[in-house]
Amino acid sequence: MKRPALAERLATLAAERRAAGLERRRIEIEGREGASVRLYGRELVNFAGNDYLGLAQHLDVIAAMQEAAAVHGVGSGSADLICGHYKEHTALEREVADWLGAPRALLFGSGYLANLGVLQALLHEGAVCVQDKLNHACLLDGAQLSRCELKRYPHLDVEGAMRQLQTRPEAPAMLATDGVFSMDGDLAPLKELALLARAENATLYVDDAHGIGVMGPGGRGSVAHAGLSYREVPLQLVTLGKALGGYGALVVGREDLIEAVLQAARTYLFTTALPPSIAAAARASLRLAQKEAWRRFKLVGLVSRFRRGAQQLGLPLMESDTPIQPLLLGDSKRAVAVAATLRTHGLLVGAIRPPTVPEGRARLRISISALHSEAQIDQLLDELEKACKAAAPTSDIQA
Numbered sequence: 001m002k003r004p005a006l007a008e009r010l011a012t013l014a015a016e017r018r019a020a021g022l023e024r025r026r027i028e029i030e031g032r033e034g035a036s037v038r039l040y041g042r043e044l045v046n047f048a049g050n051d052y053l054g055l056a057q058h059l060d061v062i063a064a065m066q067e068a069a070a071v072h073g074v075g076s077g078s079a080d081l082i083c084g085h086y087k088e089h090t091a092l093e094r095e096v097a098d099w100l101g102a103p104r105a106l107l108f109g110s111g112y113l114a115n116l117g118v119l120q121a122l123l124h125e126g127a128v129c130v131q132d133k134l135n136h137a138c139l140l141d142g143a144q145l146s147r148c149e150l151k152r153y154p155h156l157d158v159e160g161a162m163r164q165l166q167t168r169p170e171a172p173a174m175l176a177t178d179g180v181f182s183m184d185g186d187l188a189p190l191k192e193l194a195l196l197a198r199a200e201n202a203t204l205y206v207d208d209a210h211g212i213g214v215m216g217p218g219g220r221g222s223v224a225h226a227g228l229s230y231r232e233v234p235l236q237l238v239t240l241g242k243a244l245g246g247y248g249a250l251v252v253g254r255e256d257l258i259e260a261v262l263q264a265a266r267t268y269l270f271t272t273a274l275p276p277s278i279a280a281a282a283r284a285s286l287r288l289a290q291k292e293a294w295r296r297f298k299l300v301g302l303v304s305r306f307r308r309g310a311q312q313l314g315l316p317l318m319e320s321d322t323p324i325q326p327l328l329l330g331d332s333k334r335a336v337a338v339a340a341t342l343r344t345h346g347l348l349v350g351a352i353r354p355p356t357v358p359e360g361r362a363r364l365r366i367s368i369s370a371l372h373s374e375a376q377i378d379q380l381l382d383e384l385e386k387a388c389k390a391a392a393p394t395s396d397i398q399a
């Protein structure tokens with residue numbers, strides 16, 4: 001029998017994706033200023049990014065990056081454990097650990113790499129990893145990479161998590177959850193999960209990609225917001241690419257666990273270290289996030305303005321008090337149509353479809369930044385009302 005060509009299968013998959021309205025296209029940003037981006041010669045207000053505090057273009061952050069690049073060059077030139085680890089990396093790790101009141105932090109190339117590395121390094125065949133069903137893809141991928149048994153529980157369901165842990169009482173266990181869910185904007189029940197982890201002797205890992213900088217006292221994230229520390233949450237992921245406006249991520253927590261990650265995470269050992277200039281930029285962002293509390297206050301005001309307006313208009317809001325404000329539209333094609341209409345009216349909003357979200361749960365993922373003005377929020381509400389009405393609803397929203 002003739003071996004089937006990979007390309008044939010790929011062509012079939014591509015056709016299926018197109019037919020289902022699931023094909024993805026990149027857009028090309030030509031420039032940005034404040035909350036606006038220039039796209040194919042037009043200015044659009046950006047409600048699709050994660051620069052929640054508006055730090056990505058801050059002059060202090062840019063200057064820190066330029067100065068460090070002038071001293072150290074652009075690339076780090078090697079893996080951290082060979083000769084790619086600079087004093088900027090160490091300083092950032094120390095500052096983030098101190099900020100969160102944890103013993104130690106370890107800097108990775110990105111949040112995705114960190115989650116793969118943490119789970120692969122700490123888990124193994126025979127161990128179990130219990131995760132919320134809506135956790136970010138990289139937590140799920142990390143569990144698969146580690147070859148442990150992955151067990152998922154219904155979204156936010158602490159009893160479900162308990163049942164899953166109790167199916168394997170003999171196995172070393174990790175309980176892993178997003179702190180703020182990236183496509184829903186809601187919060188994990190961290191206090192209850194911390195109690196469960198203690199009762200079940202499981203290690204609790206919280207991915208706080210979307211909570212850090214935004215929530216909790218001084219912007220210390222969802223773990224601090226729940227009144228917890230590294231004592232209850234021995235490992236936490238802090239990403240630099242969202243509220244902190246940069247790139248990279250740190251795993252923060254207990255000394256022994258961080259050391260185990262450093263020794264064994266393949267995505268730490270076998271990859272080039274983050275450029276030291278990126279670490280320097282993150283240090284500047286961190287100082288601003290700590291010093292300029294007005295950014296968080298402004299965000300809270302804009303989020304409640306948006307929610308009030310959307311409720312009055314009867315828009316399909318989801319339960320979220322964070323800057324991630326999804327509108328559940330259900331059908332992928334409808335989500336794409338509404339996003340396209342918004343774009344013609346100068347607003348950039350992401351249409352999120354399966355497999356990023358479950359089948360029948362396509363949505364607009366509106367994200368609010370401290371850079372937005374009240375007038376821009378009002379304009380968004382106005383255009384959303386018209387665009388949602390114009391794109392006929394379908395009945396396939398799954399509760």
Ligand SMILES: Cc1ncc(COP(=O)(O)O)c(C=O)c1O
Binds near residue numbers: 112178207209210241
């Ligand atoms: C919850 C969550 N975890 C991890 C990541 C990955 O982080 P990074 O973008 O730094 O790779 C993301 C990013 O989309 C995320 O939303």
